[in-house]
Amino acid sequence: xxxxxxxxxxxxxxxxxxxxxxxxxxxxxxxxxxxxxxxxxxxxxxxxxxxxxxxxxxxxxxxxxxxxxxxxxxxxxxxxxxxxxxxxxxxxxxxxxxxxxxxxxxxxxxxxxxxxxxxxxxxxxxxxxxxxx
Numbered sequence: 093x094x095x096x097x098x099x100x101x102x103x104x105x106x107x108x109x110x111x112x113x114x115x116x117x118x119x120x121x122x123x124x125x126x127x128x129x130x131x132x133x134x135x136x137x138x139x140x141x142x143x144x145x146x147x148x149x150x151x152x153x154x155x156x157x158x159x160x161x162x163x164x165x166x167x168x169x170x171x172x173x174x175x176x177x178x179x180x181x182x183x184x185x186x187x188x189x190x191x192x193x194x195x196x197x198x199x200x201x202x203x204x205x206x207x208x209x210x211x212x213x214x215x216x217x218x219x220x221x222x223x224x225x
Contacts, residue, residue, distance in 0.1 A: 118209065126202055137183060157187055182212075
């Protein structure tokens with residue numbers, strides 16, 4: 093049996109005390125909710141990739157995670173060469189961090205969450221056209 097204080101610590105690290113769980117990733121990170129930060133970071137990038145694809149006329153009503161990653165890399169990186177190749181790996185790396193943070197009992201630590209935030213910021217700046225390729 094797992095001691096209750098271990099379970100409580102895990103729960104506190106996973107779910108910040110907000111209504112609706114809508115804190116931005118940076119705020120979660122700042123409060124040491126690294127798992128929540130990683131999860132929200134991935135979804136910010138997921139939605140940014142959807143927006144980038146939609147801006148090019150590529151829409152699917154319900155993207156799968158793998159389908160979105162594949163379409164972004166194929167259409168916007170390799171075919172149209174709009175974004176740098178490194179962004180293709182960012183989607184899969186951030187998804188892996190999200191899966192680890194959401195489903196692994198140990199979750200992720202500060203270093204992994206910080207790395208995820210850095211990659212997400214770069215990804216979103218690229219999609220917004222705020223950073224050169």
